Amino acid sequence: MKLITAILKPFKLDDVKTALQAHGVTGMTVSEASGFGRQKGHTEVYRGAEYTVDLVPKVRLEVLADDADADSVVDVIVKAASTGSIGDGKVWITPVDQVVRVRTGERGPDAI
Amino acid sequence: MGTRERRERSNESDRSLLSLFYAAAKEHLEIGGDKGIALAAVGGYGRGELSPGSDLDILILHQEQFPQERLSNFVNALLYPLWDTHKVDHSVRTRDETSEASNSDLKVALGLLDIRLVAGDPSLVAAVQRDIVDSWHKNSRARLPELKASMALRHERAGELAYLLEPDIKEARGGLRDINALRAIALSGAVAVPLERISWAESTLNNLRETLHTTTARNKDRLLFQEQGKVASALGYADADAMMSEVAHAARLVDYLLEYTWHLLEHKGRDGLGRFLRRPRTISVAKNISVSSKEVVIDPLVSIGDDPVIGLRVAATAAQLGLPISLETCALIKQSLISGEGVLPAPWPREARESLISLIGAGESMVRIFEVLDQEEIIFGWIPEWRPLRSLAQRNALHRHTVDRHMVETAVYAATLTRKVHRPDLLLFAALFHDIGKGNVEDHSDRGERLIAPLAARVGFSSADVITLQLLVKYHLLLSATATRRDLDDPATIASIIDVIPDLNTLELLHALSVADGEATGSAGWSDWKATLVSDLVWRVRQAMSGSLLAEPPALSDEQLLLAQNGVLRVELLKHPSGYSIEIVSPDKPGLLSLVAGVLNSLRLDVKSARTKTHGPSAVMYWIVTPEAHAPEITEVDLRNEIVKAFEDLKPVEEKLLARAKAYASIPSIPVAPPEIIFLNDAATDATVIEVRSHDRPGLLFRIGSAITQSKVDIRSAIVTTLGAEAIDTLYVTELNGGALSGQRAQEVTSRLRLALK
Numbered sequence: 001m002k003l004i005t006a007i008l009k010p011f012k013l014d015d016v017k018t019a020l021q022a023h024g025v026t027g028m029t030v031s032e033a034s035g036f037g038r039q040k041g042h043t044e045v046y047r048g049a050e051y052t053v054d055l056v057p058k059v060r061l062e063v064l065a066d067d068a069d070a071d072s073v074v075d076v077i078v079k080a081a082s083t084g085s086i087g088d089g090k091v092w093i094t095p096v097d098q099v100v101r102v103r104t105g106e107r108g109p110d111a112i
Numbered sequence: 113m114g115t116r117e118r119r120e121r122s123n124e125s126d127r128s129l130l131s132l133f134y135a136a137a138k139e140h141l142e143i144g145g146d147k148g149i150a151l152a153a154v155g156g157y158g159r160g161e162l163s164p165g166s167d168l169d170i171l172i173l174h175q176e177q178f179p180q181e182r183l184s185n186f187v188n189a190l191l192y193p194l195w196d197t198h199k200v201d202h203s204v205r206t207r208d209e210t211s212e213a214s215n216s217d218l219k220v221a222l223g224l225l226d227i228r229l230v231a232g233d234p235s236l237v238a239a240v241q242r243d244i245v246d247s248w249h250k251n252s253r254a255r256l257p258e259l260k261a262s263m264a265l266r267h268e269r270a271g272e273l274a275y276l277l278e279p280d281i282k283e284a285r286g287g288l289r290d291i292n293a294l295r296a297i298a299l300s301g302a303v304a305v306p307l308e309r310i311s312w313a314e315s316t317l318n319n320l321r322e323t324l325h326t327t328t329a330r331n332k333d334r335l336l337f338q339e340q341g342k343v344a345s346a347l348g349y350a351d352a353d354a355m356m357s358e359v360a361h362a363a364r365l366v367d368y369l370l371e372y373t374w375h376l377l378e379h380k381g382r383d384g385l386g387r388f389l390r391r392p393r394t395i396s397v398a399k400n401i402s403v404s405s406k407e408v409v410i411d412p413l414v415s416i417g418d419d420p421v422i423g424l425r426v427a428a429t430a431a432q433l434g435l436p437i438s439l440e441t442c443a444l445i446k447q448s449l450i451s452g453e454g455v456l457p458a459p460w461p462r463e464a465r466e467s468l469i470s471l472i473g474a475g476e477s478m479v480r481i482f483e484v485l486d487q488e489e490i491i492f493g494w495i496p497e498w499r500p501l502r503s504l505a506q507r508n509a510l511h512r513h514t515v516d517r518h519m520v521e522t523a524v525y526a527a528t529l530t531r532k533v534h535r536p537d538l539l540l541f542a543a544l545f546h547d548i549g550k551g552n553v554e555d556h557s558d559r560g561e562r563l564i565a566p567l568a569a570r571v572g573f574s575s576a577d578v579i580t581l582q583l584l585v586k587y588h589l590l591l592s593a594t595a596t597r598r599d600l601d602d603p604a605t606i607a608s609i610i611d612v613i614p615d616l617n618t619l620e621l622l623h624a625l626s627v628a629d630g631e632a633t634g635s636a637g638w639s640d641w642k643a644t645l646v647s648d649l650v651w652r653v654r655q656a657m658s659g660s661l662l663a664e665p666p667a668l669s670d671e672q673l674l675l676a677q678n679g680v681l682r683v684e685l686l687k688h689p690s691g692y693s694i695e696i697v698s699p700d701k702p703g704l705l706s707l708v709a710g711v712l713n714s715l716r717l718d719v720k721s722a723r724t725k726t727h728g729p730s731a732v733m734y735w736i737v738t739p740e741a742h743a744p745e746i747t748e749v750d751l752r753n754e755i756v757k758a759f760e761d762l763k764p765v766e767e768k769l770l771a772r773a774k775a776y777a778s779i780p781s782i783p784v785a786p787p788e789i790i791f792l793n794d795a796a797t798d799a800t801v802i803e804v805r806s807h808d809r810p811g812l813l814f815r816i817g818s819a820i821t822q823s824k825v826d827i828r829s830a831i832v833t834t835l836g837a838e839a840i841d842t843l844y845v846t847e848l849n850g851g852a853l854s855g856q857r858a859q860e861v862t863s864r865l866r867l868a869l870k
Contacts, residue, residue: 010596010645032641057645085601 001096001109002070004077006061007033007089012081013059019080025063025073027112033060037090058089064099066109115315118322121162125198126153126230129170129190133231136189140182148175150232151190152240158226163322165331168194169223172204173236199331207236211243218258221248222296245299252300260374263293273363274503275513281321282333286363288317290370303376310369313362320359323347335359337507356505360514364503368487371480375436379406397779398429399741406780407438416448423454423490424467431474431481432837434782442488449493456494459572463690463738465537466720468494468571469836472540475527477782482520497548497567504551512634515550522546525628530838531788531805533620534663537835538577541568542584542621543628549585561586580618584625587612591626595645600652609653616657623650663842665796665829666723672697672732679729683752691720691738694751700731702848705827706817707762708733711754713811714768716743722813722832740810769811776810787869791858799828799844800853802861806869808839816841819868823861824848 008016013030020028034055065073074091082088101111133151137143155169156162172187187204194200205213214221224244229237248255266283273284282288291314298305320343325331327342335343344355394404400414400422408430416422423445430437448454456464471478485491492499504515513521526543530536545567549560564585568578590609598605613619626646630638668676675682675697684695694712698704705724712719717737724733758765787806795801804816813832820827820843831842845861847853853861 009599011598011600014597032639034641034644055644057641057648083599083601 001099001112002065002067003094003096004063004065004070004073004091005094006063006077006081006091007035007058008061008077008081009083009087009089010057010059012083012088013061016061016077016080019076020063020073023073023076025065025076027064029062031060033058037087056087064096064112066112114319115161118161118163118318121164122153122157122160125157125162125168129168129194130231132190132193136186137232140186140189141178147233148177148236149173149186150234150236151230152237153226153228153230155223155226158223158228160228161318163318163325163331165199165325167201167331168198169201170203170230171210171224171227171240172202173210173232173240174204174206175236176206207240207243210240211247214244214247215251218255218262221255222259222292225296225299248296248299249301252302256297256300256302256377259293259296263290272367274360274367275517277507277509278334278336279359279363280334281317281324281359284363286365286367286370288314288321288333290366291317294366294370294373297373297377303373305373306369310366313365316358316362319347320355340507353505353507356507357503357514360503360505364483365487368483372436372439372484375406395779396741397433398425399739401426401429401741403433403435403779404438406435407441408433408435409438409441410444415453416444417453420448420454420456421461421464421467423448424456424464424471424494427481427485427490428467428470428474428837431471431478432782433780434474434477435780436480437484442484442490445490446488446493449490454493458570460570461690462572465572466834466836469537469540471836472523472544473527473530473536473836473838474782475524475784478527479520479524486516495567497545497563500551501548506550510633510636512636513632515547518632519544519547521632522625522628525631526624528785529624529628531785533624534617534840535577535580535621535835536805536838536840538573538580538584539621539624539628540836541571541573542581542588542625545581546585546588546625546629557586557589560588580621583613583618584621587622588625588629591622591646591649592630592642595649596642600645600649605649606652606656609649610656613653616654619650619653619657623647663831663833663840665844666725666734666831668725668727668732673727676727676730676732681752681755683748683755685746685748685751691736692717692746694733694735694737696733696735696755697730698733698755699729700726702824702826703762703817703821704731705733705830706814706821707758707765708735708755709813709817710762710765710769710811711751711758712737713772713814714765715746715751715754716740716772717746718810718834719813719832720834722830724827725829726827769814772810787866789862789865789869791853791862793852793855793858796844796852798851799846800858802841802843802845802865804839804841804843804865804869806839806841808834808837812839812869813841815868816843816865819864820845820861823857823864825853825857825861 006016017028034057036056061077063073070093074093077091098107099111100107129151137149141149150173152171152173153169154171156166157169172190174183183204191200191202210224214224221244224240225248227237227241227244266289267285270280270283271285273279273281273286276284280287291310294305294307294310297303298307320335321333323343323346324333324335324339327346328339340352340356344352347355349355349358394402396402397408400411400419402409402411408426410422410426414422426437426441426445445454471481474481482491486502498516501516501519506513506515506518511518523540523543526539530539533539545564547556547560548563549556549558552559561582564581565578568581573581590612594605594609613622623646627643630642679699681699682697686693696708709719712735717739720736720738722733722735724731784807787804790803792801792803806812817827825845826848828844828846830844833840845853
């Protein structure tokens, strides 16, 4: 099993959610995040006062997937999240040892 | 479900206890049970109010005449049969032990205040009741603060009944325990508590608790979200929202009365040091309004028919001073609205609108005043549109308040942002009414846009301002929705905002309103993350917009230009219902603005707005001023003479203003944000623009003018505006020999201004 984590532009969340649901992904976790990658922050000037926006708002999306589905889920996310411009985000996959559904106690892929 | 059922449940318990008591007394004490031993009900059971899940709180009183073993057997025989059917909370005490327990434990004392004989010796229960009530009465100065402290801890732990998604009906602020506390305060005799005002709230909350216990078959008092539908249906409400609105209304009523009762206890008839006064001292704080016993009151013999704005003036004054309005004054205002005497004409006079803005802009202290206006049903006399929003529930995890309280909270946050905008009055008004469209299936932004227009026009806003307010209400969710859901790098996103937001002024207001609305909604709906996105969007839109936010220097008429050429002092004064408009043409000299402002202020005239411009050897000034309470009438001749005298020697004016500042320092005030001073060197040709945004106070313009004059800088023109309790002064300044200030000089003047406005 794999945990797929994606950092996305906030406005792309709806598109990614819709695409994942169409792909058969039924559950995901979304949280607010801030950070920067190669785009870095940028400096803004308003009425002589300069302030640095060094952490750019993003959303963090997490999806659990079976080993066989992980790559296709990543493809769906990347396709839906891409605008082609800097700051589109990142997606990474991490291995997961065990998953348990709290309500039923099911374990492994059945709990996804 | 109702009082009768609770009473019947209590009577039933009385009957079973009675037979158990006499049977046990006969068997173990070998007496009939009438002498020297008694069974009493305390707490809620003492009041004859038993919900299905209530504890049976009982006290067994004795006189130590029985051996310990026999007494224990008696108590066990009495209690064992009850433990299967009730949750019993009992104690066995003598009269002295009861007094001791009551003196050392507040909870015991409160329970004993409701003591009632169930079985046994009536004289024993009567004696204990006398002891408890006498002691509560005698020691009220120590026990009531103890009660207040314990309530504050409970409120912190349990939150507010009116606004929690899953409140505890008994423990939360405004709940049943608070009603008992009010009853205890009344019993102390320290202050009269109009308990009849909360009888509706008490029965509403008791019915709810009883139904909750019945429908859940548990004795828990927390009204969980999942239970609300069932409880509402059992009680015959249309839905859970309707029930929670009524809960909120009841809780707010209890809380209001409690707050006011504490205030009375702490201040009625006392001076600032808490000493009792034979005759309360009164300080006049506004026209026909005084402060007495730390309450704002309407002066005796004032006819509201002659001064219909007084109600709003009272509210604004109380909010700005951070003091409550006396109940008698509330009753007077309410009565005047019912009789029609206090009804405001449409559109409202300027003073009424300014008072409303001052009230809204008072920050935290406005919440309490607005609650008073709501509870006393005064606000509906001025703003009937508020009634459908009263305690309107928002049962979701996103909101933490009812609709009306959310709008009040938004106004509180907006008051912290008034320095960030050029029209604080529009921001505050929009904040207070941004969700006016809620409570209907139609989209609340669209409905709000429609409802705000007639309201704003009636309150007296110009038609241009009404349009801005409509935009603010219609689009109050636009910035946060766009910032989180649209690509900010896409020019089409920016264009979509510019399409509906016509200018920088509206954008600035909408940004502040979005922040205030978000902050008031709470962490579920607003975060630094969202705030950053919204700021980014606003910044991008601002870059794409053109225009200026600054007030333009005033234009002079041909007649004014002609008069200015003469260089002779000329004063023209026109009296209006709420004050004077004054035109002054005067030989120009450094410090002229502060000189005239100082003269006006020394005559106890508040500057509401001013437009001044230098032309040739003269300055042309147009002022709108309002007289303070008890200010003497002035004439053109008086004013001219005062200005001439000030030209010769300004010292008497300065001394007068210093004395007035000292007198004002003794009047209570609320905390306000520090002034904001902005310098712009590229906003005008040959001049530097200084913008000062500050809370208005007597002599403000005099201080600003003096600080600038001391910096040896000339004021070429000025635009001074007071909006509610906020002042925005835009000054076009130059060096004495002409030209804009250097960066260093600008910093120097800023420092001096900051110091002067501290």
